Amino acid sequence: MSAADSCMWQLSSQPLSNPAMTQWQSPSSESVVGVEYLHDKNDARPIAAEGSEYSGWHGNANTYIKLHDATVWGNACYTNYTRRGVLYNETLHPQMVYPYLSADTVGGSLYGECYRFGGGYASLIDKWAWGISADYVAETGYRDIDPRPESITGNLHIKAGGAYKIRNYYIGIGGNYEHYTQSLDIDFKSESGKEKIYQLTGLGSHYKRFSGASENSFYSGNLWSISTDIYPHTGNGFSSSLSYQSGKITKSLDDLNNLPLASINISAINLSTAWINKCWGIGFYTAYSKRSGLENLFGLPVGDNYPLIATMEMYSHRNISARLTGIWQHGTCSSPFYISTRFSAAYNDDREEYDNATRLRSIRKCDINANIFLSQAFNDKWRISACADCTLSIPTSSSLILSGRNDSDRVERELIEAEKHRFDLLGNKYYEWFFMLKLNRRLTQKLTASIAANFRQTVYSANDISASKFGIFVSVIF
Amino acid sequence: MKKFFLLSLVGALLCTTSCSDDDNITPQEPVSVIITLTHPEDIDPSSVTDESVTFKNRTTGEETSTSNISEIKMLPGLYDVNYAASVTLPSGAKGALLGSKSGVTVSGTQCLLELSTYQMIPTDDLIIAEIFFTGTQQPSGTQYRGDDYIKLYNNTDHIVYADGLTLFESKLNTTERIDHNPNIINTDVSVQVLYTVPGNGTEHPVNPGEYLLIADTGIDHRDANPNSFDLSHADFEWYDQSSSATNIDIDNPDVPNLDKWYSYTKSYYVLHNRGFKAYGIARIPIDKDTYINDYKYTYNYTLVTPAGEFPMSADAYRIPNEWVVDVVNCSIEAKYAWNVTAPELDCGWTYCGTIDQDKTRFFKSVRRKVQLIDPAGRVILKDTNNSTEDFNPECVPSEIELQGTAISAAGDKATTITYDGVTPRM
Secondary structure (H helix, E strand, O other), X not given: OOHHHOOOHHHHHHHHOOOOOHXXXXXXXXXXXXXXXXXXXEOOOOOHHHXXXXXXXXXXXXXXXXXXXXXXXXXXXXXXXEEEEEOOOOOOOHHHHOOOXXXXXXXXXXXXXXXXXXXXXXXXXXXXXXXXXXXXXXXXXXXXXXXXXXXEEEEEEEEEEEEEEEOOEEEEEEEEEEEEEEEEEEEOOOOOXXXXXXXXXXXXXXOHHHOOOOOOEEEEEEEEEEEEEXXXXXXOEEEEEEEEEEEEEEEEEHHHOOEEEEEEEEEEEEEEEEEEOOOEEEEEEEEEEEEEEXXXXXXXXXXXXXXXXXXXXXXXXXXXXXEEEEEEEEOOOOOOEEEEEEEEEEEEEEEEEEOXXXXXXXXXXXXXXXXXXXXXXXXXXXEEXXXXXXXXXXXXXXXXXXXXXXXXXXXXXXXXXXXXXXXXXXXXXXXXXXXXXXXXEEEEOOEEEEEEEEEEEEEEOOOOOEEEEEEEEEEEEO | OHHHHHHHHHHHHHXXXXXXXXXXXXXXXXXXXXXXXXXXXXXXXXHEEEEEEEEEEOOOOOEEEEOOOOOEEEOOEEEEEEEEEEXXXXXXXXXXXXXXXXXXXXXXXXXXXXXXXXXXXXXXXXXXXXXXXXXXXXXXXXXXXXXXXXXXXXXXXXXXXXXXXXXXXXXXXXXXXXXXXXXXXXXXXXXXXXXXXXXXXXXXXXXOOOEEEEEOOOOEXXXXXXOOOEOOOOOEEOOOOOOOOOXXXXXXXXXXXXXXXXXXXXXXXXXXXXXXXXXXXXXXXOOHHHHHHHOEEEEEEEEEEOOEEXXXXXXXXXXXXXXXXXXXXXXXXXXXXXXXXXXXXXXXXXXXXXXXXXXXXXOOXXXXXXXXXXXXXXXXXXXXXXXXXXXXEEEOOHHHHHHOOEOOOOOOEOOOOEOOOOOEOO
16 A cells, blocks of 8 residues: 555655655556636635635646656646735745835735646666656736835746665655846836835844835755655554754845845755554654854945845744644545544644844744544445545744834834734634545546545634635646 | 653754744844044144033934943944034134944943044035925825925025025935945035036125025925915026926026026936935036036946845936035935935934825925024024934925915914924014
């Protein structure tokens, strides 16, 4: 039984991201072509930069082909979306470039398109396995009223890995390189002038000197990671992965002679271990990540040439998490009847600081999650599957300090209010439930049609505001 | 298997250490700032008291003031520094000493700052009370040009004659600092526009507490733009014989024209509508022809662009600082680079709008603050040669207040009347 044939992959997905081991993801070839529609409405808007509503559809095609001693896989995807109610953010991927967002106080909708394609190859030679993969994602986002940001991003992932078989296990090492760029040009068509574009620096602060000084920015980043992985090639046994990621993303202001305003240093360590077999599995996952924000200070310019005075570490975001998960299942996904249940308990310690902790947001919380998945086949053609999931998030301690506030700065007041709102929502208890229903119809021996719908609701106890997310996915599998 | 693991972990550790960028990070530790003051020659340093210095951090906008100027510690950054003190003059009279330096880089372990001070002497002449450079908007939102003006004010207790007073605009922009040679900022103001009030010396008296309105175009602008106002009552207007058939200036024969000495433009001159210049008034003690012949000023500088560096030169006129009566540096926060005049003329700057092409700047002017109103009801305006302190930025222009005309493109009317854009008239 492979990982893909049961829900055990949830415990051992990290080793499978090594392209040398992706070949054990499924024992047979499979291709999926589908279309999905997603609607996400979150009036609470915990993160203003991500907006209050998302609606979009995407079409994707994935293929996974088993050859004699090799596996080939590929994917292509197109997404078209609208993100409404975006505030204090002009960029795409605000989580990626946070805290150094470009922002205005007008806000509005962002329309976007995303193209993704990639593929990989893995092979087995005697006791050795190796694999490579590459993915490229290009995305564009824009707004059609002032201020009119137009962002174009490019994200290239290259992975390579090798593994050696020792008894029942493959032991591997993998490497991943990611190159990220985002060009952001903000245009104004109004004859009467412009809005001010702010350069945010995190936790309600902004780089005052360059407020309104540059509408155009460029983000460029290089990230890499390495991992060591163990995976039982039968799908039964001990699975583990230890990975380390490091990288840097730099923001520069195009209108000021490509002034390197700030950079984010990223480092993360992840460890996942699991014991899995046909009936049950237990897994432990822990992660540590840190983002350090470095701001450059500049002297008096001559023309547009700004001399660098100093580089100061002003921002840091540290996250520590640990999760223990247990899974029990009866049958396999291809059995006439299949049931699995999953329970997990997680602890998360999230801490953001700015300017020597004069601004600080700290949330420590426990998450309890329960999940049940049922799947029943009817005669040889129909299969119905359902999933229910519930998560309760309970903060154990939380604190927010936003001192050093400049009351005369209107935008800083607004940004601080947004930070308080985010803290009110995420620093208090909230729960989330999820339900999914899927219907498969075998059309021919090799062709299956599938339709799935899911609904997720998050209820924040802080003000009883709820967020809902709905998705429907239609696909053919062959 | 063990070897494989060990090799992987060693590899990971090597990569971690070799990619560290921490070496270039400056610790967030304060830097000692040692100030060396150079007072005017006739000032006895022991007579200087109540010293204070203010550091404004351009990166964060934070201001730090201290009276202990011998022990100053500041975080690294770019600062604008202002010094103030009281002084007892040899005559026994009390006076004030001021000093300023913009764009002071504080970095490293120690910062040595040399600061020249000057004695604040009240002006015995007209002063600039208001500059309306942003203009108004048509109801459609497009900008309307021609209703810009400057108001002068007699802040003294006696009649001052405006005859011979020259209005000027700086050549250099406050938003773009250049290393130019020769740099005459400490001795002269480089200018690109000069218009002089005509008269024999006693033709245009301005009584104490009265204004002199100098308009770009002295007409009722409401005929062309219902959101504008009437300037046909202006005391003077500046008029240009344009060489461009499509850009013609309007001359109202009922409003006397200033005597044009020089203007850089071949069409017609308007105030910089975003306020990137310094505006001033001067008493030039020589005749126009002599001045035009003898006070030309050519400077060289290097234009630094992403495409490279290019040697440039520019022509202007210069006005010695001793001739300058008053000057006001204007700029915008997002692009302010420097003051284009010496600190003793103006050690601050004022503004309408904070960014280039700020859509909120229209229908606003800079107005000099009221210092006090004497028992006779005469308004004394603040004049410390520091435009940051002396002016209220982004005010409703006085002419708009007095005429109750529009304060926005939508046509909302002004409903209050103030002395200085802030202090309401009783």
